[in-house]
Amino acid sequence: MMSWRNLAWTALGGMTLLAGIGATWLLLLPAAPASGTAPAISRDETESTLAALKPPKRKRPLIAIVGINDMSETTDYLMPYGILARADIADVLTLSTQPGPVTLYPALKVQPHATIAEFDAAHPDGADYVIVPAMSRDDDATVLHWIRSQAGKGAIVIGVCVGATVVANTGLLDGKRATTHWYSVGDLKKHSTIRYAADRRLVVDQGIATTTGITASMPMALTLIEAIAGRAKAEAVAGVIGLARWDARHRSDAFSFTRPFALTAIANTLAFWKREQLGIALTPDVDEVSLALIADAWSRTYRSRALTFAATAEARTSRSGLRILPDRIAGSWPAEQAVPDSGASPPARALDETLRAIETRYGARTADFVAMQLEYPR
Incomplete structure (x- = not known):
C-alpha cells in the first residue's frame, strides 16, 4: 500500500507539473496585441454594404431583436434597440423565446x-x-428554427458579436463571408464553408450580416440607420450617442488572447475576497444604451458585478420605452460601492468614462482587460 508520504510527493509532483505547464503556456502567449492602423475601407465597399442593408420589405421597416430568456448578452441586446428606437426610422421590438423577463449577461434584466x-x-x-x-x-x-423561418420570409439577419455563431448554427452563413468577436473566431471557423473576414467590423453577404465584438453593435446600428434613412439621419444619431465615425474599419489582430489578459483574468478571479457588488440607481427614462455599456463593463472586471436598484420592484421604463427590472429593492446604496455616474453622458463617452473609472479603481490592466472583452479600441 502506498504510504501517505508517497501520496504527498505524488500530489506535489503533479501540482509542480501543472504549474510548469501553466507557466509555459503563459510565456508562449504574446506580450501585447499587435499595434498599427486599421486598413481603410473603400467607398465602393461602403456603398455595397449600405445597398445590401436596404429595407427588404417595408418603407418603415420592422426590426426584431431576439434573445433567449436565460442570458443573452447585455449590450448586444440593448444597444441596437436603444440606438434604432431613438432614430425613429423603424419599428423596433425586443423578443424572447419564452414568456417572462430576459436575464441578460453579465448584467441587467x-x-x-x-x-x-x-x-x-x-x-x-x-x-x-x-x-x-x-x-x-x-x-x-x-x-x-425561428431565425431560419424569418430569413425564409425575407428578413435580413444580423448576428452581433458571438451572435454570429448562433446564426452559423442555423446554416444561413454556409458559403458566406462573416466575422465575430475575436475570442470566438475559432468557433466560427469550425463551420468549414464559412469564410472568416478579418479586418472588418461589419460584414454583409447575401442577406446575412455579422459584426465583431460587443461594442460593434454601435457602428452596426448606425450603418443600418444610414441604409434605411440616409447619411444625414445617421450623422444626427451619431452625434447624440457621441460616435465620430462608424464605418467597417477594424484591425483584427489588435484583439487577441495575450499574457496580460490571461494574468489579469487569473489574478482577478483568484482575488475572490475583494469582489464587489456595485449599485446603479434604476431611474425612469434611463438611457438604456449607456446603462448597458456601464453595467456590462463593470461586470466584466472579474472584480465586480453591477446591480441595478430601485425603491420598489416595478419595472422602470427606459428612454426608448423598454421596461427594465431592478436587481435589488433598495432606497439607496453605499456611496463607496456606487457606480460612478456616467449615465448623463452620450453612450460612447459614458463607456470611455467608465473605463477610466475602472482604471482608477482596479488599475490599467483591468481597464484594458475589459476593453479587450468589449472589443473596444481605446
Whole structure:
C-alpha cells in the first residue's frame, strides 16, 4: 500500500507539473496585441454594404431583436434597440423565446415587448431585420428554427458579436463571408464553408450580416440607420450617442488572447475576497444604451458585478420605452460601492468614462482587460 508520504510527493509532483505547464503556456502567449492602423475601407465597399442593408420589405421597416430568456448578452441586446428606437426610422421590438423577463449577461434584466410566438401572430409576414445577440447557448433549437423561418420570409439577419455563431448554427452563413468577436473566431471557423473576414467590423453577404465584438453593435446600428434613412439621419444619431465615425474599419489582430489578459483574468478571479457588488440607481427614462455599456463593463472586471436598484420592484421604463427590472429593492446604496455616474453622458463617452473609472479603481490592466472583452479600441 502506498504510504501517505508517497501520496504527498505524488500530489506535489503533479501540482509542480501543472504549474510548469501553466507557466509555459503563459510565456508562449504574446506580450501585447499587435499595434498599427486599421486598413481603410473603400467607398465602393461602403456603398455595397449600405445597398445590401436596404429595407427588404417595408418603407418603415420592422426590426426584431431576439434573445433567449436565460442570458443573452447585455449590450448586444440593448444597444441596437436603444440606438434604432431613438432614430425613429423603424419599428423596433425586443423578443424572447419564452414568456417572462430576459436575464441578460453579465448584467441587467428586461421585460421584452413580446415572445416570438406573439410576434409571429401579430406579424405573419415576418420582420425586415432580425438582430441576433450572443447567447449563453448558441444551439437553442427554438431560436435557431425561428431565425431560419424569418430569413425564409425575407428578413435580413444580423448576428452581433458571438451572435454570429448562433446564426452559423442555423446554416444561413454556409458559403458566406462573416466575422465575430475575436475570442470566438475559432468557433466560427469550425463551420468549414464559412469564410472568416478579418479586418472588418461589419460584414454583409447575401442577406446575412455579422459584426465583431460587443461594442460593434454601435457602428452596426448606425450603418443600418444610414441604409434605411440616409447619411444625414445617421450623422444626427451619431452625434447624440457621441460616435465620430462608424464605418467597417477594424484591425483584427489588435484583439487577441495575450499574457496580460490571461494574468489579469487569473489574478482577478483568484482575488475572490475583494469582489464587489456595485449599485446603479434604476431611474425612469434611463438611457438604456449607456446603462448597458456601464453595467456590462463593470461586470466584466472579474472584480465586480453591477446591480441595478430601485425603491420598489416595478419595472422602470427606459428612454426608448423598454421596461427594465431592478436587481435589488433598495432606497439607496453605499456611496463607496456606487457606480460612478456616467449615465448623463452620450453612450460612447459614458463607456470611455467608465473605463477610466475602472482604471482608477482596479488599475490599467483591468481597464484594458475589459476593453479587450468589449472589443473596444481605446
